Amino acid sequence: MRRSVNHRLKSAQSAVRISYHSGPHKVRKDHDWNSWSQIMDNQVFNEDGIEIDRKGGGPAGSVELGEVASAVGSAHRYQSQETGIHDAAHALCLDNRNCAEMFMCGVGSSVLPDSASSIIGHCSVRSQMTKTPVIAAQSPSNGDRSHSYPADSNKHNFAPSVPEEEQKEVQCVGIPGSQSFSGTIPRLIVTCDSRPGPTAPQAAGPGGFSPDIQPEEDSPCSDSGFGSSPIPSLLFRKLSNSSSAGLSPASSFEESEDDFVGSDMDLNIHTAAPNTLVARDEMAGKAWERLRAVLQWSPPMVSCKKRSPWVQLAGHAGSFQAGDYGKLLKRYCETEERCLQRLMGDLLRPFVPGYYGVVQRNEQDYNVMDDLLADFHSPAVMDCKMGSRTYLEEELLKARERPQLRKDMYEKMMEVDPAAPSPEEHSQQAVLKPRYMQWRETLSSTATLGFRIEGIQKADGTCNKNFKKTKQRDQVMEALRDFVDGDSQILKTYLWWLKELRIALEKSQFFRTHEVVGSSLLFVHDSTGKARVWMIDFGKTATLPPPRTLDHRTPWVEGNREDGYLWGLDNLIDIVAAMLPTA
Ligand SMILES: O=P(O)(O)O[C@H]1[C@H](O)[C@@H](OP(=O)(O)O)[C@H](OP(=O)(O)O)[C@@H](OP(=O)(O)O)[C@H]1O
Numbered sequence: 125m126r127r128s129v130n131h132r133l134k135s136a137q138s139a140v141r142i143s144y145h146s147g148p149h150k151v152r153k154d155h156d157w158n159s160w161s162q163i164m165d166n167q168v169f170n171e172d173g174i175e176i177d178r179k180g181g182g183p184a185g186s187v188e189l190g191e192v193a194s195a196v197g198s199a200h201r202y203q204s205q206e207t208g209i210h211d212a213a214h215a216l217c218l219d220n221r222n223c224a225e226m227f228m229c230g231v232g233s234s235v236l237p238d239s240a241s242s243i244i245g246h247c248s249v250r251s252q253m254t255k256t257p258v259i260a261a262q263s264p265s266n267g268d269r270s271h272s273y274p275a276d277s278n279k280h281n282f283a284p285s286v287p288e289e290e291q292k293e294v295q296c297v298g299i300p301g302s303q304s305f306s307g308t309i310p311r312l313i314v315t316c317d318s319r320p321g322p323t324a325p326q327a328a329g330p331g332g333f334s335p336d337i338q339p340e341e342d343s344p345c346s347d348s349g350f351g352s353s354p355i356p357s358l359l360f361r362k363l364s365n366s367s368s369a370g371l372s373p374a375s376s377f378e379e380s381e382d383d384f385v386g387s388d389m390d391l392n393i394h395t396a397a398p399n400t401l402v403a404r405d406e407m408a409g410k411a412w413e414r415l416r417a418v419l420q421w422s423p424p425m426v427s428c429k430k431r432s433p434w435v436q437l438a439g440h441a442g443s444f445q446a447g448d449y450g451k452l453l454k455r456y457c458e459t460e461e462r463c464l465q466r467l468m469g470d471l472l473r474p475f476v477p478g479y480y481g482v483v484q485r486n487e488q489d490y491n492v493m494d495d496l497l498a499d500f501h502s503p504a505v506m507d508c509k510m511g512s513r514t515y516l517e518e519e520l521l522k523a524r525e526r527p528q529l530r531k532d533m534y535e536k537m538m539e540v541d542p543a544a545p546s547p548e549e550h551s552q553q554a555v556l557k558p559r560y561m562q563w564r565e566t567l568s569s570t571a572t573l574g575f576r577i578e579g580i581q582k583a584d585g586t587c588n589k590n591f592k593k594t595k596q597r598d599q600v601m602e603a604l605r606d607f608v609d610g611d612s613q614i615l616k617t618y619l620w621w622l623k624e625l626r627i628a629l630e631k632s633q634f635f636r637t638h639e640v641v642g643s644s645l646l647f648v649h650d651s652t653g654k655a656r657v658w659m660i661d662f663g664k665t666a667t668l669p670p671p672r673t674l675d676h677r678t679p680w681v682e683g684n685r686e687d688g689y690l691w692g693l694d695n696l697i698d699i700v701a702a703m704l705p706t707a
């Protein structure tokens with residue numbers, strides 16, 4: 125039995141190696157299954173895709189819980205820091221899928237630190253990576269076809285190829301003080317004005333340029349042509365319109381399951397909000413001890429936890445589908461895939477949704493990630509778009525070189541402020557994308573504070589996306605106060621997470637070497653007092669050519685690629701702190 129557990133732990137490790145392979149960033153093809161199954165050389169599957177023990181022939185899922193607990197213990201001993209938790213969780217979940225499923229359905233999510241439970245989530249998707257879904261009958265696959273990770277049998281590093289510096293534990297060195305933004309955001313308005321000027325677009329022909337009118341201009345992750353795609357029905361959760369008090373309807377996943385989650389085992393590390401990440405690791409260690417105990421003495425549970433209604437607060441309609449077991453499928457974007465892969469090996473990992481690779485559903489590829497709402501009960505959610513600029517420098521160049529007029533953006537502009545378009549734009553009934561984006565930035569708090577609220581859903585399900593004109597500090601405060609229903613304890617927890625995030629960002633190799641544009645912070649809390657902040661949306665996060673780096677606070681001037689992300693975070697922290705009663 126012991127041999128078998130160790131053997132599975134080994135398998136788990138090799139599987140993890142593959143998971144983080146950052147190979148060629150392209151959509152992978154079916155034949156990769158072969159290489160995947162080669163890597164899984166220590167594992168044998170029965171015809172239902174259930175892993176069986178080579179020796180015993182029983183399903184791997186039938187391993188006794190006590191044995192799994194030992195596996196957890198052994199794996200945990202490999203490393204005890206943040207990465208160790210992940211490793212242990214990987215080992216555990218890959219070791220026993222049924223048990224992992226049990227974690228997903230209650231035990232794990234209630235006793236594990238978030239980082240670990242998110243990885244335990246990995247196992248369910250990882251189990252999809254078998255030729256046949258393990259729990260085929262329950263799978264809402266809808267014809268899902270998981271791409272395997274490109275296998276590279278020559279790679280034997282357990283960790284992804286991440287610079288050593290990046291793998292170091294975050295040490296809390298104190299919360300840096302807020303830094304102010306000394307400059308102003310340069311106005312780089314691109315219009316169809318053919319008059320010469322330093323920032324005006326170049327005329328493309330005699331009499332000024334005559335750009336083609338396009339319904340949409342594709343940006344790196346634009347969903348042009350996809351928004352109206354029908355969304356296939358889902359077994360676990362369905363997409364539907366949620367009640368919306370805002371400008372536009374929100375997509376949501378309907379509540380569809382009963383709640384069997386044992387709350388007595390909850391370990392709420394979120395509200396505890398210790399002062400350092402190191403302290404959190406210590407807590408995580410304790411959580412593992414408790415997990416071991418629970419595993420050794422709990423009867424097997426076949427349960428499913430209640431799914432809170434899912435909500436999409438911003439972004440492109442039709443981009444998301446529900447995945448299995450707390451996973452979310454987001455329409456495939458190569459840039460985002462690359463970023464999420466890299467982030468899995470970066471200090472920022474606890475602040476981003478766990479990433480599980482690419483699946484195909486109905487001929488559309490999706491990036492699979494954690495549904496960040498999955499562990500909350502009727503959560504309140506807020507999307508805050510970070511940074512002082514919301515378009516890439518390359519989009520600006522593109523708009524100059526190949527200007528494309530956007531009717532849809534003109535219409536969105538008119539809905540908010542009919543006086544906003546210039547006479548020329550009125551006559552064209554269209555605007556250029558950077559012009560629209562800059563208008564949105566100055567209308568909201570993006571240009572003045574380096575972040576803006578995109579949307580809020582309250583616990584009662586009301587959803588408000590009407591923040592386009594939320595610009596002043598006191599307006600932001602009002603929105604935040606409403607979001608937390610005046611609960612200063614929740615605000616305090618958010619403040620703690622924001623400060624932790626700032627520490628991690630300031631040390632992150634990924635962050636230093638990427639221009640992070642259009643990315644959001646997703647704030648989630650619920651009535652249990654649990655509150656947390658994650659970074660989402662890396663569709664417009666561009667890698668800088670080495671050795672270039674950004675400090676994310678220097679004001680942007682065209683060419684310096686600064687995004688104002690940290691400046692915005694400083695301001696956000698400052699605002700949240702100012703809302704709290706002084707001790
Ligand atoms: O929020 P509204 O005012 O509707 O404007 C949207 C957002 O800025 C989108 O950014 P995000 O995805 O960060 O929410 C952006 O997508 P990009 O990220 O592709 O730039 C859209 O551009 P188009 O996709 O070109 O329409 C733009 O129309």
Ligand SMILES: Nc1ncnc2c1ncn2[C@@H]1O[C@H](COP(=O)(O)OP(=O)(O)O)[C@@H](O)[C@H]1O
Binds near residue numbers: 437441477493494
């Ligand atoms: N991992 C996630 N878990 C839960 N909700 C998410 C997650 N990612 C995105 N969302 C929801 O979807 C919305 C849009 O996400 P985003 O990644 O910004 O999409 P887009 O790239 O289309 O702009 C967010 O505002 C949030 O409400």
